[in-house]
Amino acid sequence: MRSPKVKNKYNLTMKKINKLKVGDESKIKEPLFWRNNVINAWCINRIIGTDDDVKYGTDNDIWIGIYDKPYYNRRIHVRCSCYGGMCFYKFDKFFRYEDIEYENDLKTQEELLRIINHLIDERILVMENGREKS
Structure with missing residues (x-):
């Protein structure tokens, strides 16, 4: 596995x-x-x-939704999927070798982290404890 191109600057899981x-x-x-x-x-x-990848169903995707009102007790929902949306792609810690089977898995983790970092940088999303950096 190549080195990730995105830094986990907020120590996110x-x-x-x-x-x-x-x-x-x-x-x-x-x-x-x-x-x-x-x-x-x-x-x-x-x-x-x-x-x-899209043509043959080997693509992954990321979806982030911010609901107007809480849905299942929270407003922010994040999911990743693989195999053209047929399966969830689940992991907790970023960039663990055992959670990455294909290049698209690594790219999915990088892109999700890039988006979430940006949303925190812009203060659109905030950490539960009110601090950005751990």
């Missing part, structure tokens, strides 16, 4: 990401987010992989 809170509501808008009125949430999503 998926458990910590799932405990993030909404910070600056005024920044939750286009073009960073897109609106899904069916579920009443602002969303960010990314497809990870090549056109051939």
